[in-house]
Amino acid sequence: MAKRTIIPFGPQHPVLPEPIHLDLVLEDETVVEAIPSIGFIHRGLEKLVEKNEWPEMVYVIERICGICSFGHGWGYCKSVEGNLGITVPPRAEYLRTIWHELGRMHSHLLWLGLLADSFGFESLFMHSWRLRETVLDIFEETTGGRVIFSVCKVGGVRKDVPDEKLAEIAGTLRGMIPELKELTDVFLEDLSVKNRLEGVGVLSTEDAKELCAVGPVARGSGVRMDVRLDGHGAYADLGFEPCVEEGGDSMARCKVRVRELFQSIDLIAEAAGHMPGGDIEVKVKGNPSGEFVGRMEQPRGEAYYYSKGNGSKFLERIRVRTPTNANIPALVRMLQGCDLADVPVLVLTIDPCISCTER
Amino acid sequence: MSERKDLIQDIVTIEASHLLESVSDIKSEGYRLGQACATKAEGAVEILYSFEKDETLKNFKVSIEDKDPEIHSISGIYWPAFIYENEMHDLFGITFRNLALDYGGHFFKIASETPWNPVEDRGAKPREASGKELKSAKTDKENKKDKVDKERKGK
Amino acid sequence: MPGLKIGKMIMRSLGGKPATLMYPVIPREWKERTRGHIAVDMDTCILCGICGKKCPTDAITVDRDAKTWSIGRMQCIQCSCCVDVCPKKCLFNEATYTTPDVYKIVDTFEKPEDQGSAANEGSLKCDDTCVFCGICAKKCPQGAIAVIREDKKWEVDDDKCTRCGLCIEGCPKKSLKIE
Numbered sequence: 257m258a259k260r261t262i263i264p265f266g267p268q269h270p271v272l273p274e275p276i277h278l279d280l281v282l283e284d285e286t287v288v289e290a291i292p293s294i295g296f297i298h299r300g301l302e303k304l305v306e307k308n309e310w311p312e313m314v315y316v317i318e319r320i321c322g323i324c325s326f327g328h329g330w331g332y333c334k335s336v337e338g339n340l341g342i343t344v345p346p347r348a349e350y351l352r353t354i355w356h357e358l359g360r361m362h363s364h365l366l367w368l369g370l371l372a373d374s375f376g377f378e379s380l381f382m383h384s385w386r387l388r389e390t391v392l393d394i395f396e397e398t399t400g401g402r403v404i405f406s407v408c409k410v411g412g413v414r415k416d417v418p419d420e421k422l423a424e425i426a427g428t429l430r431g432m433i434p435e436l437k438e439l440t441d442v443f444l445e446d447l448s449v450k451n452r453l454e455g456v457g458v459l460s461t462e463d464a465k466e467l468c469a470v471g472p473v474a475r476g477s478g479v480r481m482d483v484r485l486d487g488h489g490a491y492a493d494l495g496f497e498p499c500v501e502e503g504g505d506s507m508a509r510c511k512v513r514v515r516e517l518f519q520s521i522d523l524i525a526e527a528a529g530h531m532p533g534g535d536i537e538v539k540v541k542g543n544p545s546g547e548f549v550g551r552m553e554q555p556r557g558e559a560y561y562y563s564k565g566n567g568s569k570f571l572e573r574i575r576v577r578t579p580t581n582a583n584i585p586a587l588v589r590m591l592q593g594c595d596l597a598d599v600p601v602l603v604l605t606i607d608p609c610i611s612c613t614e615r
Numbered sequence: 616m617s618e619r620k621d622l623i624q625d626i627v628t629i630e631a632s633h634l635l636e637s638v639s640d641i642k643s644e645g646y647r648l649g650q651a652c653a654t655k656a657e658g659a660v661e662i663l664y665s666f667e668k669d670e671t672l673k674n675f676k677v678s679i680e681d682k683d684p685e686i687h688s689i690s691g692i693y694w695p696a697f698i699y700e701n702e703m704h705d706l707f708g709i710t711f712r713n714l715a716l717d718y719g720g721h722f723f724k725i726a727s728e729t730p731w732n733p734v735e736d737r738g739a740k741p742r743e744a745s746g747k748e749l750k751s752a753k754t755d756k757e758n759k760k761d762k763v764d765k766e767r768k769g770k
Numbered sequence: 771m772p773g774l775k776i777g778k779m780i781m782r783s784l785g786g787k788p789a790t791l792m793y794p795v796i797p798r799e800w801k802e803r804t805r806g807h808i809a810v811d812m813d814t815c816i817l818c819g820i821c822g823k824k825c826p827t828d829a830i831t832v833d834r835d836a837k838t839w840s841i842g843r844m845q846c847i848q849c850s851c852c853v854d855v856c857p858k859k860c861l862f863n864e865a866t867y868t869t870p871d872v873y874k875i876v877d878t879f880e881k882p883e884d885q886g887s888a889a890n891e892g893s894l895k896c897d898d899t900c901v902f903c904g905i906c907a908k909k910c911p912q913g914a915i916a917v918i919r920e921d922k923k924w925e926v927d928d929d930k931c932t933r934c935g936l937c938i939e940g941c942p943k944k945s946l947k948i949e
Contacts, residue, residue, distance in 0.1 A: 291716075295723035303731065312826045315849045338622065383779055386789045393801075400805035400863070406849045414854070415803070442775045468648045468695045486670040549624060549665055549672060551649075560650045560665060577650035577699075585695040614723070767877050 258283040263596075267296050271600040273370050274610040278603075282596060290591040292584050298614040302574050309569045310336060310544060314409060320576065321612040322403045323366060324554045326359040328576065328612075329408035331552040331561035334488070335574075336410045338548035339565050342540060346490075346532040348412040353490040354422070354527050355398075355405065357520040361429075362391040363555035364513045364520075367607050368443060371510065374600050375452045383439055390432055394425055412537025422528040429521045440514045444507075453507040457590040457602040460504055469586040470579045471557020472516070473606050476509035478502045483553035494526050506605045513607075543567050554579055556607045578612035626663075626674040631686055634677055638689050641666055646673060651689075651699035653707045655732055660684050660707055681732060684708060690715035707732040800865040805848045807868050810839055812879050814860035818934035820911045821852035821861060834932070840878035843868040857934045892949045894926045894937070899945040906937035906946060 261282050267275035275296045281289040304316050318329035330352055337344060369384035392402045398417050399405040407414050443449055459469070464477040474481055475498060482498035484491045499515040501508040544565030552559045557579025564573040583606045590602055629637055649665035649672070656678070664675045679686055688711035690696040700711045701722040708729035711717075728734070783789075791798065800806065817839065819832040829845035830852060832838075853861045868875065894915075902922055907915040914930035915937060917923070938946045 293718075293722070295725075298723045298725060300725075300730065308826055312824065312851060315826045315847065315851065319847070338624075379780060380776060383776075383783075389789075396801045396804060398803070400801075400803040400850075401848070404847075406805070414850075438779055442779075446775045465647070466694070468693065483670070547624075547626065547663075549626075549663075549674060551667075551672075558649075562650075562652060562663065562665075564654060573652075573654040575650070575652040575654075577652070581698055582650075582695065584698060767875060 260288070265599060269600075271374060273374065273600075273604055274608040276603065276608060276610055278591075278599070280591070280596070280599065285596050287591050287594050287596060287599065290588050292588060294584075294610060294614055296614075297611050301615045302576065305571045305574050310565070310571050311410060313571065313574070315406060317574070317576070318406065318408070319404060320615055321578075321609055323363050323609060324359065324556065324559075324578075324612060325404050326355050326408065327552050327554040327559065329405070330356060331550055331559055331576070332563070332574070333408050333410045334552065335548050335550040335561040335563040336544050336565075336571075338550055339544035339546055339563055340410075340540065340542065342411065342538060344412055345535045345538055347416075347534045348536045350490045350527050350531055351413050351417060351536065352408065353494075354425075354524050355395075355407065356489070357524050357527075358391055358394060360555045361517055361520045362388055362395075364517045365391065367513060367555075367604075368439070368510075371601070371604055372443075372449075374604050375449075377449070380439075380442055387432065387435060387439060390428065394428065397421075398425075409537070411540040412535070414537075416536050419528075419531055422531060426525040426528040429524060433518070433521065436517065440517070443510055443514060450507070452598075452601060453510060454505060456506045456598050457594055457605060458503075458505045459586060459590050463589055464504070464586065467585045467589060468582055469557075470582045471554070471607070472509050472512040473557065473583050473586055475500050476512045477504040481558075483551045483558045486551070490527055493530070494523055496523065506601060509605050543569060544571065556580060556609055556612075557583065576612075576615060578609065578615075580606065580608050580610065580613045583608075584613075623671055624674065625672060626676055628676045628678070631677050631679055634675070635687055635689070635692070637675060638664070638692050641673065642692055644668070648689075648693040648695060651696060651703070653703045653709065653731075655681065655707070660709060660732060662686070662703070662709070664689070679709070683710075684732075685710040685712065687712050688714045706730060708734075802865070803863075804865040805850055805863045806865045807843065807848070807863075808841060808846060808850075808852060809862055809864040810841075810879055811860040811862075812839065812881050814858050815839060815881065816858055816932050816934060817881065818857065818911060818932040820855050820857065820934065820936070823911055824851050824855045826851060837881040838878050839881075840876055843875040843877055845874070857936060892933075893928055894931055894933070894946060894948055896924050896926075897945050897947075899943045900924055901943055903942065905940050905942065909936045909940045911936065 263280045263282055265278040265280055266272050267277050277293040279291040279293070280287050301316055301320055305313060308316060314329055314332050317332040318325050320328050365384050365388040369381040372380035372384065395405065396402050399407040399415060459473070459477045461478040464474045464479050478500060480498060480500050484496055485498065499512050499519060501511050544563065545567040547562065547564045550561045552561065559579055560577040562575040563571055566572050587603065587606050591599065594602060646666040646668040649667045651662065651664045654661045658681060659678045660681045662677045666673045677686065684707065686709060688696065688700055690700060691713060694715055697714060697716040700714055701718050703709050704711060705720055705723045705725060706729060817832055817834050817837065822830040822832045826849065827845050827847055829842045831840050850863055853863060902917055902919045902924060904917040904919065907917045911934065912930045912932060914927045916925050933948055
């Protein structure tokens, strides 16, 4: 009978990307069991509804996370708009969709860089983040900030982007495609990358459904689920089909994110070509009362935004359930049976964002 | 243009004793667990469970008294529910019977006990949102500690 | 060499110029919409205090008696909420960011001495079309208006009123003006 040792992994570790703590039960370098533990960055942001009125709460909510920042802002605004029963003008929906897809691009490029870093391929990491700078420059030109945008508000958006500028942005992104293709070819076909990713951390389709996995983790295991299919924003007009891969291993999840990167460029170019005219905001009267559950497709998966109002200027409750929260059980299942050296790679393939999970 | 499925809410209030039955029924229909969250109301804690299938939501709301809240766990039916239930245990003090993976109150590292349902507030109305008064109280405390501000006179 | 797909990218970056900028020797070029820091035009400012009330992090302090407007630079999150709500449009974003420091910097601006007080502009008056709905009293950021519906009384505290004009905008019967 092999000897069992327990190794604590995290929250501070040179190869670990996020402050998650795992207690790994090992039998001679093979992980038999993993017990997760989170809670190192709990800031209690949801309790700030007692201090900030609901129009100003959007600035707190979009600072839950730096990578998925626009998605949080849009999700909160959507939830409060559902409470108030107002409809946002179509131009604002298209602008929100464009910024959200740009956010998806920069998040996936960041993730590709971190994945390369986790198995030591530093130059690939640097090239991914160099290409990401183009997207961040576009953000700064249109919204004023590189990471936190402060551009979404209840009732619409705060800044307008002229149509010529949008056409220019679509042109810049299309010009990036040959270099992006070169970069992603390395991820999908290079021999050393394939050795680290193929066959590692397999999650079968039944397991993905049983454990309620979301986002690219579920789509990489053959489950066709995507919140963008329900027709919010401009997605109903743009004709969107989620990227699904069979296989369930880390390489399948990498392929899903690479395909989504190119799909985002197509969505942005299409939306910029069909921008409707009109206002970018609608006047909001009254205070929210009642409850509303809204959903959003973050780069990491499906996020829930629940808001409850009681007719006063302060909301009663805000609840943000982020995709990493739902992927942790899937991570625990994936870790059973893998090697110790694969643990950081597997933690990265679910794309953890612990500051979102703990708010 | 397809219809907006995201506007369908479907919130159903059920009794705590019927919770397991309803959740087992919904699992056999093929729904997937979305989230579980708790809200403090007057003299009670309301728990909202969300389930999803084919981009439509179905929500169950359960209301339990807040002096010593206790309810059966659904982690026997949906294993991933342990994450949400441990969080609710830490923040609101709700005890879940038969929790699959129980962290015993140490899931989140927090300074005070059940901060969102403090013991002195149980049975009473939830605290009124005080907005700016709460803010200035903290700024006063900060000002007493922080004497290192650097003032610059502008034009 | 089989499997070295990144070779082409590496060869290209060996020949081209670096992707990074020699900051701070070469200064950074900011974009037009960069929300760097908040600047105030004290000539137009009426010290109404709405920006201080709306600020999510309480970075702005307005002192009417001392006639100063101050902002905690490290407390400000550059959300531009104050820029949107200012009734006289005297706040705007300037594209450079606050330089790092070892202390929390607080910038204070004084209103120029030769500017008259708000009373020189006239006082707030309400005419007979008033229905005593109380919306003006709710909107007033200084709490200067008192409306008692049953007694049909409307009165304003002239010292507290900053002539910001929010009540005039909000009145459904358009009964308010400054003269």
